[in-house]
Amino acid sequence: MSTLPWLDAPFQSVLAAAAAGRLSQGLLVHDAPGAGGIRLVKRIAQLILCSGETPACGVCSACRRVESGEHPDLLRVEPKEESKLQQITVDDVRDACEQLVMTSYEGRGSVAVISPADALNHNAANALLKTLEEPRPRLHILLVTTRPSSLPATILSRCQRLRIAPPPREQVLAWLQAQRPSADWPAALDAVGGAALEALDGDPTRLRELRDDTWRALQEALKGSLDVVRTADAWSKEALRLRLNCIETYLTRRVLQGPELAGHSAKMRPGAHLSGPDLDINMATALGLLDGVKEIRQQATTTLNKALAVERLLWRFSRGAVRARML
Ligand SMILES: [Zn+2]
Numbered sequence: 001m002s003t004l005p006w007l008d009a010p011f012q013s014v015l016a017a018a019a020a021g022r023l024s025q026g027l028l029v030h031d032a033p034g035a036g037g038i039r040l041v042k043r044i045a046q047l048i049l050c051s052g053e054t055p056a057c058g059v060c061s062a063c064r065r066v067e068s069g070e071h072p073d074l075l076r077v078e079p080k081e082e083s084k085l086q087q088i089t090v091d092d093v094r095d096a097c098e099q100l101v102m103t104s105y106e107g108r109g110s111v112a113v114i115s116p117a118d119a120l121n122h123n124a125a126n127a128l129l130k131t132l133e134e135p136r137p138r139l140h141i142l143l144v145t146t147r148p149s150s151l152p153a154t155i156l157s158r159c160q161r162l163r164i165a166p167p168p169r170e171q172v173l174a175w176l177q178a179q180r181p182s183a184d185w186p187a188a189l190d191a192v193g194g195a196a197l198e199a200l201d202g203d204p205t206r207l208r209e210l211r212d213d214t215w216r217a218l219q220e221a222l223k224g225s226l227d228v229v230r231t232a233d234a235w236s237k238e239a240l241r242l243r244l245n246c247i248e249t250y251l252t253r254r255v256l257q258g259p260e261l262a263g264h265s266a267k268m269r270p271g272a273h274l275s276g277p278d279l280d281i282n283m284a285t286a287l288g289l290l291d292g293v294k295e296i297r298q299q300a301t302t303t304l305n306k307a308l309a310v311e312r313l314l315w316r317f318s319r320g321a322v323r324a325r326m327l
Contacts, residue, residue, distance in 0.1 A: 004036045004196070005175060006167035011043055014162065015055065018047060024160035025135040028117065028143045028151075032166035034195020037144045038115055040164065042066055045074050045111045048140055062108070073110040075100055079119045088114065090123040097131050100139055109138030117143035118150040125152050132158040172196045184208050193245040210239060214246035221317035228318070232311035240306060241297075247313075248293050254286045289316060 010029075017023045027044065031037025043056055045066045052060035058067075065071040077096045079086040093114075100110040114120065120128060132141060132155065141159075148156060172194065176185040179200055187208035192198040199207065220226035235243045292313045300306065 004039060004167075006171060007036060007040045007043070007164065010040055010162055010164055014044055014047065017160075018055065025139060026132045026141045026143070026159040028145070028148060028156065028159035028161050030148050030161060030163040031144055031146045032164050033146050033193060034198040035164050035167060036197050037146075037164055038113075040162075041113050041115070041142045041144055044142060045071075045113065045140075048111055049073055049108050051108065073100070073108070075110075075112050077112055077114045078116070085121075086119055087121040088119045088124050089121060090127045093120070093124045093127045093131075097127075097139075101136055109140060111140045111142060113142045113144065115144035117145040117155075118147045120151070120155075125155055129154050129158065166194065167196065169194060172199075176200060180204075187211050190249040191242050191246055193248065207242070210242055211246045211249070214243050215250055217314075218247065218250055218317060221314050224318050226314065226318075228311055228314045232314055233307045236306035236310050240300065240310070243310075244293050244297055244300075248290065251286045251290045251293070255283055255290075289313065292316060 014023065014027075029037045029041055031040075046056040046058065046063045049062045049066055049071060050056050050060055051062045052058075057063055062071060066074055069076070075096045077088055077092050079088050080092065083089070096112050100112055114128070128141070129152070131139075135141070143151075143155075143159060145151065148161070169189065172189065173185050175196060176183070176189075176199060183204035185199065185204060188199045188202065188204040188211075189196075191207040191211045191214075192202065217226055217231055221228065221231075296304075296306070296309045296313060299309065
């Protein structure tokens with residue numbers, strides 16, 4: 001698979017820091033969803049462990065083993081499959097640190113990759129903090145997360161931060177197009193919230209169908225003709241996260257198109273073709289509904305009654321539409 005063009009700039013900044021001797025032993029990569037932070041971290045691990053002539057050469061035996069995940073001085077710490085809460089525990093952190101400290105097999109240092117770092121539970125974060133406060137020589141800790149705000153401030157303050165900005169949609173589309181030219185990538189991206197790698201790993205046809213189906217249901221909700229209870233029940237059981245992405249895209253477009261629609265609604269309205277949000281829903285309502293989507297997303301990992309939460313959101317679509325028409 002080709003390299004991701006939006007990772008070039010952040011990697012160059014790491015190269016520059018390393019060349020100037022400013023690469024911290026604790027590095028936190030703030031990933032954008034689906035932007036491939038873990039791939040950037042692999043390149044950084046190559047930079048640290050490379051035995052070739054140019055840094056992170058990609059062809060020496062060390063670089064190749066980093067790529068295949070078989071380098072003895074590189075450990076990945078992630079939630080164990082059997083972990084019900086999908087957490088990284090204190091034992092996971094201790095085991096990794098001990099293993100890496102025993103020896104650096106090839107003498108260039110060792111690297112622990114913790115991903116997703118927001119999965120560290122309280123005790124694990126404390127254990128990691130000790131390691132970050134007194135890092136052993138040449139042990140590098142690379143943390144990857146899309147949500148740095150959910151990490152303890154004490155950890156954040158010990159790490160150099162590297163942000164991967166969400167790549168521009170056009171750049172993501174061009175990259176996806178180059179990987180697989182025949183797919184409807186714009187629609188697929190709508191369903192995965194712009195996450196490039198998730199789109200590529202998914203089935204673009206199915207993603208487009210899911211988006212169209214979700215948007216159709218929202219339009220029905222706005223007209224008051226949707227079977228809200230049945231739809232909410234179905235969505236809560238399958239692909240809820242993708243459905244929420246689709247709702248978010250629908251509303252975001254409505255907000256962005258708001259001024260245009262207000263001024264030129266007659267011209268802008270498409271015919272029978274389903275081309276996006278264009279119905280009676282005002283901007284304040286759309287923003288309120290976006291907050292509703294965010295809430296469900298935040299609570300989706302808890303024991304929240306998902307069907308009920310989605311049902312409430314869909315009812316709000318109907319009510320919001322009624323209010324907008326009355327204004
Ligand atoms: Zn190399």
